[in-house]
Amino acid sequence: MAADFAPVTALTCPGEAAGNLEALARLFPGVVTEQGLDVDALREILGEKVRPGAEVFGLRWPGMGEARRLSAEPATGTLLPRPGESVDWDTTRNVVIEGDNLEVLRLLRRGYTGKVDVIYIDPPYNTGNDFVYDDSRMSTIAEYETEAGLRDALGPLQVGEGSDRAQDRRSAASRHTRWLSMMYPRLLVAHNLLKDTGVVIVAIDDTEHARLRLLLDKVFGAENFAANVVWQGVGKNDARFTAGGNDYMLIYAKDVGLLVRNDVRWVEPKEGYELVLAASKRAWAESGHDAGRATEIFRKWWNTKPDVEKGLLQYKEIDEHGKAFRRSPVSSPNPRENLMFDVPHPVTGRPVVAPPNGWRYSRESMAEKIAEGLILFGRDHESTISSKTYLEDAREQPIRPAFWQVRATASEALAKSLQAQVFDFPKDVSVLAKWINAVTQGDKKAFVLDFFAGSGSVGHAVMNLNAADDGERRYVLVQLDEKVGKNGYETIAGIARERLRRAGAEIAARRRVDTGFRSYRLATSNIKAWNGLAELDLLGSVDNLVEGRGxxxxxxxxxxxxxxxxxxxxxxxxxxxxxxxxxxxxxxxxxxxxxxxxxxxxxxxxxxxxxxxxxxxxxxxxxxxxxxxxxxxxxxxxxxxxxxxxxxxxxxx
The missing domain is CATH 3.40.1350 (Trna Endonuclease; Chain: A, domain 1)
Structure with a gap:
């Protein structure tokens, strides 16, 4: 028996290059040899649809292949625990990680593949002064032009006779290339982490909106596009063309077909629903439980023009059970033979006036609704009938893909919490909570990931959701150790941790939910790497662990x-x-x-x-x-x- 144990560093997983090769070997054993992948054999097995060098439709840019390769590389670093920075280390299920998010995502891939319910990210908008993910792997202007065929050994190539391309156009092309090469590998790894029923939400502005959508098509598949949400904030009165002020949230599912088969629906409460419901209950109580009098009181309240969702305006009557309701037509939009039948009036016994296209409901459904008291008849058979829908059954509606929300409110709330202005343009916690709750269908145990965490708004939103319904949602936040140097905060990650501490303490004072987090920092591996260049030090090689690590x-x-x-x-x-x-x-x-x-x-x-x-x-x-x-x-x-x-x-x- 050998005394050597298999090292944990040699393990692989799906999404890593070696793991992907193993997956191919399981599917097609004949295409993987001792030398690696036999591409020709794989092409033959897959048939005529795979052609070398074929032109394909979709987004492409110089450096795309290298960016894709980065996603498949195994992680080489580790995370160092920081209990002293944490809250409720022993009991919390939340995690905050400081460090480059690509390496962190690769580290998380083995433990969290197929585990995440929703990913929300607010990446750099690439406005020219907020792009800090400037790895040496990303393209310079010269590299971009060379790979795009616009530069040779003597310098930039001219386009057209006497042409001298503008510097800003060259700079913009390079900037878009760098941004795409930064986002692509991160999204590829993120795709692995999502459950099959998972959803990704990516915030963006006009600068990269078009390219981001094409990039998400490439990673998730265009067929899995779910929504393009428009967030209208305050516009600029001195703008040249439109007032602007729009941000967007592009939403993709990992598998839209699966969501459809599961009858997944994203809904939100109707604005003002609780207000209308309370008014109807007051009217019923004040009327002495008289339906006619209650309806009169209720309609007088409506005359005060309360600020509610437009769809609630139709609920203006209260029935003998004290429930607010609205009337709806029962006519079919299209003529169908099976919807043409007589409906007898309950008093005269004669058929009521039928609509030209027939009824909205089948004979069986109409009989059920009449039995349940959900069909409203007139005085006699010459009067039209309508269906009855209760307010209590109309609390929610499909979530709206466009909304208005002033962004300054979020900045003011964060500055008040931290007692200092240290972070510009944080996302609104209430907006994040609404969308996270919608795309997870109110799942109280949803697992949320944000790897562009900024000031920690997603973590704050998750805690607020749990406080509202005693949920057990959890989050993992990842933020680059980006220097900020404001009012005692060294990094943006430090701002996020303090924001979560303060928000958590406020919530914990009134509700018993998980308001803690475990803090980690990205670092090089605890295991020394031998570069093969120095002389072999036998005594120094006995201990292969980095000094100072516990x-x-x-x-x-x-x-x-x-x-x-x-x-x-x-x-x-x-x-x-x-x-x-x-x-x-x-x-x-x-x-x-x-x-x-x-x-x-x-x-x-x-x-x-x-x-x-x-x-x-x-x-x-x-x-x-x-x-x-x-x-x-x-x-x-x-x-x-x-x-x-x-x-x-x-x-x-």
């Missing part, structure tokens, strides 16, 4: 590599002078150093005993420090003891 840091990296949710409960026990971790009963980790044979035996027995206290229904993984054992004998004895106890998955870090 066992808690190793635990988080191990969880990320194994695809374990970051908020999985962790228990600890001290064994042999180091910490033994129990992660949700399915992973045991021990990162002690200089482990002798005797100490290895103690650790193995402790793991077995802990497992036996609460047996798991799934496979259990044991992870150890690769260089933690004093010699191979100690490692081998440890492995034998665990395998004899039924453990089959042993790994190292």
């Amino acid at each position: 066992t808690d840091d190793l635990l988080v990296e191990m969880m990320l590599r194994l695809g374990v949710d970051l908020v999985t409960p962790v228990e600890i026990r001290e064994v042999g002078g180091s910490t033994l971790y129990n992660v949700g009963g399915t992973v045991y980790a021990y990162f002690g150093a200089d482990v002798t044979t005797d100490r290895a035996d103690k650790v193995a027995k402790a793991i077995v005993a802990w497992r036996d206290e609460n047996p798991a229904n799934s496979d259990i993984t044991v992870v150890v420090r690769d260089t933690g054992f004093r010699d191979d004998c100690a490692k081998l004895n440890f492995a034998v003891a665990l395998e004899q106890a039924g453990f089959t998955t042993l790994r190292s870090i």
Whole structure:
């Protein structure tokens, strides 16, 4: 038996290049060889629809292939836990991560693929002064022109006789290229994280709206487009063409067909519904439960012109049960033979006047509605009839794709909360809450991700939703460590954490919901990388871990590599002078150093005993420090003891 354990760093997952190759090998074993993918064999299996070099319709830009490749690269970093920055570390299920979101998304891919219900992002609008994701991988103007065939070794090529292209046009083309190359790999990884029923909402302005929609078509498929929401804010009175002030939210489903088959509907409460309902109840009470008198009082209230949704204006009567209702036509919009039948008047017994196209309902449905009292007859058979719809059944409506909301309100609210003006243009928490709730159909356990978190508005919105309905929604926020240097805040991520602390404390004072979060920061791996250039230092190579990192840091990296949710409960026990971790009963980790044979035996027995206290229904993984054992004998004895106890998955870090 070998003493070497498979390293967790060698694991792959769908979405990574190696994982994608493994997926192809499972589907088509003959196309993957020892040398890699046999593209010609794959093309033959897929048939005539796959043609090399074929022109295709869609968005393309210089550097697109490189951007796509970045999405498939495995993560090389880790997340360092920061309990001191956190709130309710041991109990919360929310996560805030500071660092470059592409690397963070790749780290999250193993544990969160197919887990997220809704992704909301508000990426840089690319206005020329707010674009900070300026990786060296992104195109310069010269690189853009070279890849686009507009530059050679001597410089820019002329277009047309005597042409001298304007500098701003060259700059704009490069800027759009850089923005697309930044967004593309992030959206590709995000697509993996969504559930099949998941939805992505991307905020944008006019600058990149058209290109973003084409990019989302490329990532999600044009058939999965769901909505283009228009958010009208305050316009500019001195604007040259229109007042402007529009922002947008492009919404795509991962699988629109699945949502349709599940009869998913995105709805919102009608504006002013509760106001109308309360007025109808007051009228019923004041009337002494007299339907005629209650209707009279109710209509007088309507004369005050309350500010409510237009569709509520029709509810102006109250029936003998004290319920507000409206009358609706019962005629069919189109003539159909099966809708032509007699409906007898309940008093005269003679057929009532029928509409020319027949009734809206079938004979059976009409009989059911009459029996339920939902068809209103006139005095005799010569009067027309109508259907009855109760106000209590009309609380919601399909969510409107255009709305008006002043954005300054959100800025004022954030400045008041933080007692300082430190962040420009935060998103309105109420708007985010409305749309998150709509696209998740009010799911109280929805999982929300925002990897352009800014000031943390999405986290605040999720907490507000939970406070409103005692929900258990959770969020993961990712924000670049972008410098801000305002009023004591070093980074935008720092603003987000403080905003969540204050908003959470305010909510916790009145409702018992999860208002905490675990804070993490992106860092290089805890495992030293050998670059192959320096002389081999045998003594220095014995310990492969970065100096200054602790066992808690190793635990988080191990969880990320194994695809374990970051908020999985962790228990600890001290064994042999180091910490033994129990992660949700399915992973045991021990990162002690200089482990002798005797100490290895103690650790193995402790793991077995802990497992036996609460047996798991799934496979259990044991992870150890690769260089933690004093010699191979100690490692081998440890492995034998665990395998004899039924453990089959042993790994190292």
